Amino acid sequence: MARKTVKPGQSDRAGVQQRSISADIRAIEGQDRTFELSFSSEEPYTRWWGVEILDHSDGALDLTRLNEIGVLLFNHDRDVVIGKILSASVQENRGIATVQFDTDEESEKIYQKVQNGTLKGVSVGYMVDSWEEVAAGKQSADGKYTGPCEVARKWTPFEISIVSVPADPTVGVGRELDDAPETITGSAHDSLANAMRQLQINLNRR
Secondary structure (H helix, E strand, C coil), X not given: CEEEECCCCCCCCCCCEEEXXXXXXXXXXXXXXXXXXXXXXXXXXXXXXXXXXXXXXCCCECCXXXXXXXXXXXXXXXXXXXXXEEEEEEECCEEEEEEEECXXXXXXXXXXXXXXXXXXXXEEEEEXXXXXXXXXXXXXXCCCCEECEEEXXXXXXXXXXXXXXXXXXXXXXXXXXXXXXXXXXXXXXXXXHHHHHHXXXXXXXX
């Protein structure tokens, strides 16, 4: 078991990440165009390089950006701002946000689809500052996880998106293999995922 801090350029896991969740988007009564939604969880997620877990313990998330200048996007497009983040917090090991949709034409279209239940996907864009690497068969420092896996111990969410096609609807809105070298679907994706998991196990055994 080892802990490391990554810096930009050091690792293919140091850049911008995205993961989606089939979230419960709930309208807040008495507050116009305002919803509460979950945007992250501690559910293990298999990326092409291994299993990723986002820590939600005290101090793990830096929510400063979301709470001060956070925006709501559509499909992670920085040019399609559809609302603002009123507040973000951690509750029961999940990232929870209160968002409010804007009133321009483009935002109205997405708002109506969320209101009608057509759009249910939520995804978060984030960067990881510190990883804990857990070797195969070993326990993480807090005893919660068994390796092989990598736990994001310090990470910063910087935007939340309503997404039209969540990649994996298993935990609250699936995730996207955004950092994979190419788009892979079906059995080819499963084969690569299995190969990468075995590679991670072999590396951890060295």
